[in-house]
Amino acid sequence: MKPPPDTAFVKTAGLKKVFKDFWLRPKVVALEGLDLEILPGEVHGLLGSNGAGKSTTIKLILGLLFPTSGEVTVFGKPPGDVETKNRIGYLPEESYLYGFLDAEEILDYYGRLFNLPGPTRRSRIAELLDMVGLQGMRNRPLAEYSKGMQRRIGIAQALINNPDLLILDEPTTGLDPIGAREVKDLILRLREEGKSVLLSSHRLADVEDVCDRITVLYGGCKQAEGTIDELLSSPESTVIETDRLDADTLAGIEALLKKAGGLSIRKTESPRQSLENFFLGLVEKAGREGAETSGATGGAGVARFLTRERPAEEKDPPAEEAAD
Numbered sequence: 001m002k003p004p005p006d007t008a009f010v011k012t013a014g015l016k017k018v019f020k021d022f023w024l025r026p027k028v029v030a031l032e033g034l035d036l037e038i039l040p041g042e043v044h045g046l047l048g049s050n051g052a053g054k055s056t057t058i059k060l061i062l063g064l065l066f067p068t069s070g071e072v073t074v075f076g077k078p079p080g081d082v083e084t085k086n087r088i089g090y091l092p093e094e095s096y097l098y099g100f101l102d103a104e105e106i107l108d109y110y111g112r113l114f115n116l117p118g119p120t121r122r123s124r125i126a127e128l129l130d131m132v133g134l135q136g137m138r139n140r141p142l143a144e145y146s147k148g149m150q151r152r153i154g155i156a157q158a159l160i161n162n163p164d165l166l167i168l169d170e171p172t173t174g175l176d177p178i179g180a181r182e183v184k185d186l187i188l189r190l191r192e193e194g195k196s197v198l199l200s201s202h203r204l205a206d207v208e209d210v211c212d213r214i215t216v217l218y219g220g221c222k223q224a225e226g227t228i229d230e231l232l233s234s235p236e237s238t239v240i241e242t243d244r245l246d247a248d249t250l251a252g253i254e255a256l257l258k259k260a261g262g263l264s265i266r267k268t269e270s271p272r273q274s275l276e277n278f279f280l281g282l283v284e285k286a287g288r289e290g291a292e293t294s295g296a297t298g299g300a301g302v303a304r305f306l307t308r309e310r311p312a313e314e315k316d317p318p319a320e321e322a323a324d
Ligand SMILES: Nc1ncnc2c1ncn2[C@@H]1O[C@H](COP(=O)(O)OP(=O)(O)OP(=O)(O)O)[C@@H](O)[C@H]1O
Pocket: 019, 020, 028, 029, 030, 048, 049, 050, 051, 052, 053, 054, 055, 056, 057, 093, 202
């Protein structure tokens, strides 16, 4: 039975995973009693240090590992369900791509696994390669790709089936700041298209930039859960931003605060731009001025088939047409 539309895409209850050693003695408690919900149209971040249990959680959701106890449902069904798998895209922590294939061949291979008809595969592959900025590399074997290029092709592979739920394990690892920014923008665009994203990361800025809600893991246990605002805002102070103030005006404000209840200004500073924005500005300028690069180029927004305006003939291709 189809779950009602407001049902969580992923729901775990008391999820526990213990890895045993060869003699089946308890070895590592990788996850302990995790309750997690991923709602339709949300970007959910799994945040935790190395070994916190992020990848284990993801593998349990995908049905690649079995829980020691507790429950997981994905789209209201057990994770191994074939229909469920059709609606999920997955970027593993490490890409295991066949080095002798080129970008088009690997994407075609994954397209065939999802039974996509030939013309659909070809148009999606071209759109995805454009999207991740690898059109120029499409006929080079993957063994020659840089780490960041491999990550980009991994992201394209995770999207070939136009999934409703995208699971990304450390998506920005190995990407340069532009690539990382593009992946973050892509995640936000996919959310606008109504898709859900679960992303694990230990890069705090990534999580802060794109996630609606986050779950923080430590030692396999949930330490905190909530929206970024709920977890990070400090209601006990106020920040006001305005044009640069001279010393007299500041003194006037200080006097006003004192009168208003014995308050004082704790800190004044001129905001500075982030290193990310500064770097992106430099690279954009070099690109505009025609500087040469043999690397990946900037991606082109989001592939059209991933949007709501995708052509009617691409919707729900019947499996029997898949043979090319
Ligand atoms: N196949 C396995 N056999 C035994 N122990 C494992 C296995 N996979 C993971 N673990 C252990 O489970 C714990 C959680 O690992 P997990 O890979 O989920 O961490 P993570 O949060 O993804 O870390 P990272 O940021 O380094 O990727 C670790 O202590 C790890 O050693």
